Amino acid sequence: MTYVIILISAIFVNNILLSQFWGICPFLGVSKQVNTAVGMSAAVTFVMALATCVTWLLQYYVLVPLKIKYLQTVSFILVLAGLVQMVEIILKKISPQLYQSLGIFLPLITTNCAVLGVALMVVQKQFTFGGESHMLGLGESVVFAVASAIGFGLAITLFAGIREQLEISEVPKSFRGIPIALITAGIMAMAFMGFSGMV
Amino acid sequence: MSKIKLITKGLVKDNPTFALVLGMCPTLGTTTSALNGMGMGVATMCVLVLSNMVISAVARFIPDKVRIPSYIVIISAFVTIIQLLMQVFLPSLYETLGLFIPLIVVNCIVLGRAEAFANKNSVIDSACDGLGIGLGFTLSLTVIGLVREVLGSGSAFNWHFLGGDGMLIFVLAPGAFLVLGYLMVLFKKLTAKKEE
Amino acid sequence: MLLSLGVICLVCSALLAVVYQFTKDPIDAATVAKTNKAIAEVVPAFDNVPSEEVSEVELDGTSYKVYTAKSAGQVVGYAVESSAVGFGGPINVMVGFDAATGAIYNTSVISHSETPGLGAKITDAAGHFREQFLGLNPRTFSLKVKKDGGDIDAITASTISSRAFTSAVAAAYNVFLSLNSGETDAESGASKPAETVADNQNNEEESNE
Numbered sequence: 001m002t003y004v005i006i007l008i009s010a011i012f013v014n015n016i017l018l019s020q021f022w023g024i025c026p027f028l029g030v031s032k033q034v035n036t037a038v039g040m041s042a043a044v045t046f047v048m049a050l051a052t053c054v055t056w057l058l059q060y061y062v063l064v065p066l067k068i069k070y071l072q073t074v075s076f077i078l079v080l081a082g083l084v085q086m087v088e089i090i091l092k093k094i095s096p097q098l099y100q101s102l103g104i105f106l107p108l109i110t111t112n113c114a115v116l117g118v119a120l121m122v123v124q125k126q127f128t129f130g131g132e133s134h135m136l137g138l139g140e141s142v143v144f145a146v147a148s149a150i151g152f153g154l155a156i157t158l159f160a161g162i163r164e165q166l167e168i169s170e171v172p173k174s175f176r177g178i179p180i181a182l183i184t185a186g187i188m189a190m191a192f193m194g195f196s197g198m199v
Numbered sequence: 200m201s202k203i204k205l206i207t208k209g210l211v212k213d214n215p216t217f218a219l220v221l222g223m224c225p226t227l228g229t230t231t232s233a234l235n236g237m238g239m240g241v242a243t244m245c246v247l248v249l250s251n252m253v254i255s256a257v258a259r260f261i262p263d264k265v266r267i268p269s270y271i272v273i274i275s276a277f278v279t280i281i282q283l284l285m286q287v288f289l290p291s292l293y294e295t296l297g298l299f300i301p302l303i304v305v306n307c308i309v310l311g312r313a314e315a316f317a318n319k320n321s322v323i324d325s326a327c328d329g330l331g332i333g334l335g336f337t338l339s340l341t342v343i344g345l346v347r348e349v350l351g352s353g354s355a356f357n358w359h360f361l362g363g364d365g366m367l368i369f370v371l372a373p374g375a376f377l378v379l380g381y382l383m384v385l386f387k388k389l390t391a392k393k394e395e
Numbered sequence: 396m397l398l399s400l401g402v403i404c405l406v407c408s409a410l411l412a413v414v415y416q417f418t419k420d421p422i423d424a425a426t427v428a429k430t431n432k433a434i435a436e437v438v439p440a441f442d443n444v445p446s447e448e449v450s451e452v453e454l455d456g457t458s459y460k461v462y463t464a465k466s467a468g469q470v471v472g473y474a475v476e477s478s479a480v481g482f483g484g485p486i487n488v489m490v491g492f493d494a495a496t497g498a499i500y501n502t503s504v505i506s507h508s509e510t511p512g513l514g515a516k517i518t519d520a521a522g523h524f525r526e527q528f529l530g531l532n533p534r535t536f537s538l539k540v541k542k543d544g545g546d547i548d549a550i551t552a553s554t555i556s557s558r559a560f561t562s563a564v565a566a567a568y569n570v571f572l573s574l575n576s577g578e579t580d581a582e583s584g585a586s587k588p589a590e591t592v593a594d595n596q597n598n599e600e601e602s603n604e
Contacts, residue, residue: 019372021228025307028223070283070415071408073301074275078404081268110271113224113305120298128480174391178220179383186376193373196510231511257403265400272400276407280414287421290429294506352512367512 003143005129010147012195016114017155018188023114027156028181030105032167037160041153043105045146047087048115051080052145055119056138076119084110118148159188202327209331215308216339216379217386222308225299226340227375233356236344237337238292239299242281244333246303250274251317251329258318270313275304308336346378429505430462437491437501438464438472445474452570459570470494473574475567476505481559484508486517488560490567497575498532502564507556514556524550524557528564538565 016022023044030040055076063069088106091099109115122141126134136144162184171180215221222243229239253273261269282300285293293300303309312332317325348354351369353361368374427446434445441464448463452475462474472494478487486507491500502525504518516522527548539545540558549557 021224021372021375022302024223024227025221028220068412070279070411073279073282073304074272074404074407074411077271077275077304078268081271111305111307111310113302116305117298117302120301124298126485128484174384174387179380179387182376182380182383186373186380189373189376190368193371261399261403262396265396269400269403272403272407276411279411283414283418283422287418287425290425364512370511 002129002140006140006143007147007150009129010144011151011154012192015151015155015192016118016148017152018185018192020117022117023112023152026105026108026112027159027185028178030108031156031160031163031181034157034160034164037156038153039101040105040108041149041156043102043109044112044114044152045149046102047084047106047109048118048145048149049142050087051083051115052119052122053138053142054079054083056122056141059123072120072123076116080116080119081110114148114152118145155188155192159185162188202324205324205327206331206334209328209333209335210338211335211390213332214335214339214386215332216336216343217383218390219308221311222306222336223379224302225306226343227379229296229299230340230344230347230375230378231370232348232352232354233341233345235292235295236340236342238289239296240333240337240340242285242296242300243303243306243308244330244337245281246274246277247309247312247333247336248326248329249277250309251312251325252322253277254313255317255320255322255325266318267310267314270310271304274309274313278303308332343375343378343382346382347374350374350378433489433503433505434462434464434474434491436503437489438474439466439493439500441466441471452574454566454570454573457566459567461570461574464491472500473571475570477563477567477570479559479563479566481507481509481517482514482553482555483510486556486559486563488563488567490564490571492568492571496532497534497571498530499528499564499568500530502528502560504560509553509556514550514553516550516553517556517560522550523548524560533565533568538562538568 010016014020017024017027026040026044030036058075058079059072063072063075084106088099091102091106122136122144127136127140127144129136129140159181163181166180166184175183209215211218213219216223216226225239225243230236250270250273254270257273278301281303282293285300312329316328320328345355347369348356349365351365351367351371351374353359353365366374369378430446431444435441438445443463443465445462445464448465450461450463452459452461460476462476463470464472464474472491474489474491476487476489478485480486484507486509487505489503489505491502492498493500507515507517509515509517516524519525537545538547538561540547540549540554540561542549542554543558545561547557547561
């Protein structure tokens with residue numbers, strides 16, 4: 001049951017893009033076409049789940065016992081950068097086809113603050129899924145990461161659909177490009193606010 | 200380029216928010232009030248100046264292949280230092296900004312300046328560049344925060360001039376997108392006129 | 396290549412270790428100062444350092460921190476740290492009780508993540524919501540929001556936050572009662588509890604906050 005609550009909460013209620021503002025750069029950058037948006041979300045989901053798992057273990061089995069929590073940011077970003085590189089190399093070897101479709105997005109993910117943000121959030125913040133407030137365990141953290149990534153994917157794919165339409169509609173000169181995209185995102189965020197209170 | 204020009208170009212011409220459209224996450228996430236936006240801008244500026252200086256000093260000793268990871272490590276070290284100092288001197292601001300402070304590490308502005316400017320310019324020029332871009336970022340965040348605060352909570356820099364509450368939507372998530380969108384339109388209009 | 400990266404990592408972590416050593420004590424001091432400030436807001440004037448006179452009280456499987464405020468050796472009040480699940484996450488509150496009357500002296504929100512402009516109004520010291528707790532004796536007052544049959548006016552459109560805040564106060568009151576029932580000391584003068592306030596923590600879903 002807790003997992004279901006986490007899923008609904010992270011996908012709809014506290015969507016990382018539209019309520020936390022994490023990952024806005026790819027949101028604006030690679031959302032011109034639905035295809036690329038889907039590719040990006042798949043890559044983010046994969047890396048986010050993996051990264052959260054590794055950084056969670058790092059936090060509780062290395063940083064906390066050694067009392068070097070102040071190295072959190074440094075070590076997390078290093079692990080993330082290394083992980084992305086590794087995924088890229090492995091993907092190239094194992095499945096060149098998948099690499100073809102996801103490869104170009106992978107380097108972008110290192111500087112996607114959604115991934116680092118989620119990894120940091122699960123070890124810093126108390127959550128209240130299922131009543132009591134507590135720190136998330138490993139299983140819950142990974143589910144939370146996957147759910148956040150799905151929320152990211154949902155928002156970016158919907159947004160790409162709208163932007164494809166915007167391309168062919170007539171927009172005042174000053175609004176063209178990023179401004180109209182931001183205003184569209186604002187209206188989407190309003191729509192997502194309708195979910196608040198669900199969990 | 201003269202030092203002064205390096206500093207002032209970040210304010211309008213190379214404004215990181217409105218002209219370069221970089222570092223959107225903190226721009227949207229921390230501007231619920233003018234002071235919060237300003238705090239975030241100043242924190243980013245400190246990291247930017249320090250990391251720019253150090254990177255320009257050590258850039259020629261770093262092999263090209265490990266360039267990016269090295270920069271990231273240097274930047275994240277400075278971010279952690281700022282984080283620790285803020286906990287001592289500005290604990291309430293630190294709490295408000297929360298996770299956005301460690302996320303300065305992945306702010307594209309900081310890495311972008313290291314890559315585009317600091318690694319091929321002198322230490323002093325890099326510091327000026329960091330200061331300029333940082334000031335531009337702080338200015339934009341303060342303006343966005345001010346607009347959202349005035350519309351959303353009827354106050355400016357925590358000074359309540361309205362008895363009531365204001366339009367709440369501007370403090371919440373959608374307001375961030377809308378205010379930034381419309382301010383960008385305004386910026387485009389004004390700069391376009393200047394060029395003509 | 397790896398060597399230079401290794402050197403950078405080493406230098407950076409050494410630098411951080413040094414800064415950490417320097418900032419560790421001030422950060423701890425700031426945390427203690429924050430707790431002391433919260434305590435000072437919620438209990439009558441005292442002259443001891445309550446953060447040093449802290450006891451852990453177990454009630455219904457949860458442990459609460461209780462700070463004792465004394466003036467000239469006499470106990471003047473207790474501050475109880477309590478929490479409840481709000482709309483956006485946990486709400487931590489400090490609730491102070493007047494030892495002489497057994498009434499709530501004042502309340503203070505330590506941390507919360509409620510929606511700004513809505514649930515976050517629980518932090519508004521001047522607002523009607525927080526003011527209605529001042530000087531209340533929960534013996535004669537039901538610590539529940541009106542929607543749940545109690546006497547507390549909830550903040551408009553923020554029922555969940557108001558309810559969580561109220562239930563945290565109620566939990567703190569129960570801790571305060573258990574504290575006194577254990578003591579035979581009559582000079583504290585606090586009322587002897589007959590009934591405990593029902594814990595009205597409620598995770599019922601609502602369309603509005």
